Amino acid sequence: MTVTIKDIAEKVGVSVTTVSRVLNNRGYLSDSLKQRVQEAMDELNYQPNELARSLSRRKSHVIGLIIPDISHPFFAQLTKHIEYYAYKHGYKLMLCNSLLHRQKEKEYIDLLRASQVDGIIMGSHTMTVKDYVSIRLPLVTLDRQISPSIPFIASDNYRGGKLATDLLIRKSCRKIAYLSGNLRLHLLAKQRYDAFMETVQSRGVEHVVRETDLNGFKYKDYEPLVQGLFAEHPDIDGVFASSDMLAQQVLRECRRLGRAVPEQVKVVGYDGIQAAGLDELTTIQQPIKEMGRLAVEHLLLHMAGEETPLETILPVRLLERETT
Amino acid sequence: MTVTIKDIAEKVGVSVTTVSRVLNNRGYLSDSLKQRVQEAMDELNYQPNELARSLSRRKSHVIGLIIPDISHPFFAQLTKHIEYYAYKHGYKLMLCNSLLHRQKEKEYIDLLRASQVDGIIMGSHTMTVKDYVSIRLPLVTLDRQISPSIPFIASDNYRGGKLATDLLIRKSCRKIAYLSGNLRLHLLAKQRYDAFMETVQSRGVEHVVRETDLNGFKYKDYEPLVQGLFAEHPDIDGVFASSDMLAQQVLRECRRLGRAVPEQVKVVGYDGIQAAGLDELTTIQQPIKEMGRLAVEHLLLHMAGEETPLETILPVRLLERETT
DNA sequence: TTGTACGCGTTATCAT
DNA sequence: ATGATAACGCGTACAA
Numbered sequence: 001m002t003v004t005i006k007d008i009a010e011k012v013g014v015s016v017t018t019v020s021r022v023l024n025n026r027g028y029l030s031d032s033l034k035q036r037v038q039e040a041m042d043e044l045n046y047q048p049n050e051l052a053r054s055l056s057r058r059k060s061h062v063i064g065l066i067i068p069d070i071s072h073p074f075f076a077q078l079t080k081h082i083e084y085y086a087y088k089h090g091y092k093l094m095l096c097n098s099l100l101h102r103q104k105e106k107e108y109i110d111l112l113r114a115s116q117v118d119g120i121i122m123g124s125h126t127m128t129v130k131d132y133v134s135i136r137l138p139l140v141t142l143d144r145q146i147s148p149s150i151p152f153i154a155s156d157n158y159r160g161g162k163l164a165t166d167l168l169i170r171k172s173c174r175k176i177a178y179l180s181g182n183l184r185l186h187l188l189a190k191q192r193y194d195a196f197m198e199t200v201q202s203r204g205v206e207h208v209v210r211e212t213d214l215n216g217f218k219y220k221d222y223e224p225l226v227q228g229l230f231a232e233h234p235d236i237d238g239v240f241a242s243s244d245m246l247a248q249q250v251l252r253e254c255r256r257l258g259r260a261v262p263e264q265v266k267v268v269g270y271d272g273i274q275a276a277g278l279d280e281l282t283t284i285q286q287p288i289k290e291m292g293r294l295a296v297e298h299l300l301l302h303m304a305g306e307e308t309p310l311e312t313i314l315p316v317r318l319l320e321r322e323t324t
Numbered sequence: 325m326t327v328t329i330k331d332i333a334e335k336v337g338v339s340v341t342t343v344s345r346v347l348n349n350r351g352y353l354s355d356s357l358k359q360r361v362q363e364a365m366d367e368l369n370y371q372p373n374e375l376a377r378s379l380s381r382r383k384s385h386v387i388g389l390i391i392p393d394i395s396h397p398f399f400a401q402l403t404k405h406i407e408y409y410a411y412k413h414g415y416k417l418m419l420c421n422s423l424l425h426r427q428k429e430k431e432y433i434d435l436l437r438a439s440q441v442d443g444i445i446m447g448s449h450t451m452t453v454k455d456y457v458s459i460r461l462p463l464v465t466l467d468r469q470i471s472p473s474i475p476f477i478a479s480d481n482y483r484g485g486k487l488a489t490d491l492l493i494r495k496s497c498r499k500i501a502y503l504s505g506n507l508r509l510h511l512l513a514k515q516r517y518d519a520f521m522e523t524v525q526s527r528g529v530e531h532v533v534r535e536t537d538l539n540g541f542k543y544k545d546y547e548p549l550v551q552g553l554f555a556e557h558p559d560i561d562g563v564f565a566s567s568d569m570l571a572q573q574v575l576r577e578c579r580r581l582g583r584a585v586p587e588q589v590k591v592v593g594y595d596g597i598q599a600a601g602l603d604e605l606t607t608i609q610q611p612i613k614e615m616g617r618l619a620v621e622h623l624l625l626h627m628a629g630e631e632t633p634l635e636t637i638l639p640v641r642l643l644e645r646e647t648t
Numbered sequence: 649t650t651g652t653a654c655g656c657g658t659t660a661t662c663a664t
Numbered sequence: 665a666t667g668a669t670a671a672c673g674c675g676t677a678c679a680a
Binding site: 062116 | 371372373374375376378379384386389393394395396397400401403404407408411416417418419420421428434435437438439440544568569572573575576598599600601602603
Binding site for chain 3: 014015016017018021027028029030033052054055056057058
């Protein structure tokens with residue numbers, strides 16, 4: 001049925017070893033033999049079985065990607081770049097959505113290990129540090145520092161938070177709200193909050209903080225959060241949202257309430273997502289493509305057993321546009 | 325290093341066959357043996373090697389997904405559901421972005437076949453019919469009817485086009501524009517165009533058609549298209565955009581030009597994407613989750629050699645909101 | 649330069 | 665009920 005290396009060998013009249021050699025271009029082979037083997041392969045439409053190769057080589061050329069939710073634009077864009085660089089380096093990508101569900105994340109890790117993936121990029125973090133350390137597989141994480149031995153890639157969250165808060169203050173906001181996903185998750189994104197708090201406190205600016213609950217990752221969960229904020233604090237004149245999606249909800253609520261942006265309320269988002277409807281939003285742009293690239297390349301280094309940068313913190317950029 | 329079935333066998337003092345049997349729960353085994361084997365597995369922290377299993381069983385439990393671009397919200401949401409159902413049925417997902425690049429699509433297909441995936445879901449279609457037919461792998465396509473033998477999943481594009489056009493006419497638009505991606509791609513989405521044309525022509529309504537060029541899939545490509553439309557036809561009072569992203573650009577341009585929506589210009593989108601900034605858009609909603617579910621389930625049927633529905637056309641729904 | 653033989657980890661086919 | 669042994673398809677010492 002399926003044509004194997006053996007069929008090629010028989011057809012050409014050589015051993016499987018020789019065929020394998022030309023396949024991998026190893027050792028010394030006469031050009032004429034190379035030719036004949038190649039022709040036989042083409043003729044029989046031979047395709048090497050990657051499963052068998054992986055089993056034999058103990059290397060699958062597959063990397064696993066675990067993220068909360070591919071339908072979230074930030075992760076969708078990140079994944080696009082991760083796929084790009086993985087492909088470029090000859091790796092395939094196994095996509096895993098954890099949905100921030102601890103059980104599913106755990107199952108996926110076991111599944112990936114069983115599937116002999118060569119490494120994992122973790123963009124979802126619902127388990128304990130102990131769980132991650134016991135993975136025993138080359139690992140790179142995004143936006144989370146799990147342990148000193150696991151390399152992570154992040155952007156400069158503190159600086160992002162500082163830039164956003166400073167801008168709102170400079171634009172003379174008197175009462176600023178900070179909106180975010182759950183702060184209990186031990187993400188580096190929490191540093192945006194830290195920067196916000198330190199800044200407003202040291203400058204003596206009135207402020208409010210609101211966060212979604214633990215499982216709130218879906219777009220619809222943001223609505224009550226935002227509505228509640230404006231209901232309880234109608235005098236808010238500046239909002240720092242820790243994601244562009246959240247900021248978008250704020251803009252929408254302002255429209256609904258008839259608050260002029262940026263005249264009455266100024267809004268800063270976070271992420272710098274490329275999306276329709278976000279072109280006017282002032283935001284902190286993360287270097288998403290670079291994060292994807294380094295996640296892949298550092299993982300490859302890690303897999304190769306080479307020295308890998310443990311802490312990678314990329315610069316962010318303030319995109320000052322029309323909502324401030 | 326890695327603990328194998330053999331280690332378990334030795335530890336328990338049985339043959340590998342027996343261990344394999346309890347692993348797969350096949351044949352007759354005494355409960356006491358099951359117990360002892362289980363314990364040994366737990367103790368040694370044994371995990372079966374899926375690669376070896378796949379090689380032996382000739383089944384990998386992996387399905388390949390080829391789409392144009394995961395960062396496009398429609399495909400991101402579709403992928404989310406595909407991953408959900410694949411996981412539910414015990415399958416892993418290999419993610420492939422073709423970027424509408426013929427070469428990459430082709431390479432990915434070869435790669436997937438070499439990786440012994442059990443089947444492929446095709447959401448990208450840049451090759452010729454002949455190429456697809458020669459894939460020789462269980463296949464299900466989205467929004468494209470490639471050949472009578474390849475099952476496809478689509479929503480009712482003709483009806484969607486009809487609903488949108490009828491709505492604009494009913495709302496007394498006098499000059500309607502149709503905006504779309506490239507029509508030369510032989511996608512079923514072309515039926516939206518057909519419905520549009522038939523409707524405006526039979527009703528004698530003035531109309532304009534604009535499409536992006538072949539490679540235009542990126543969000544930024546829409547901008548000149550939309551600007552050109554309004555520049556050349558300032559008297560447009562209705563727009564049917566064949567995607568929500570495109571519609572979003574139209575809304576943006578209207579805002580820029582000071583055209584009131586829906587008072588001066590009415591806009592209908594397509595897809596029904598869940599995204600910030602699209603809550604107010606009147607649109608034709610595709611059943612994305614259902615499309616993902618059926619793509620997976622029909623592929624599984626196909627793989628199992630069972631009777632598979634060849635043509636699946638799902639109903640669409642008009643979401644009449646604030647832009648009409 | 650090429651071939652033999654074994655290993656990769658698991659399942660399947662026959663035995664017993 | 666349990667065990668040898670041969671696949672699965674390929675890579676690679678080691679030998680020649």
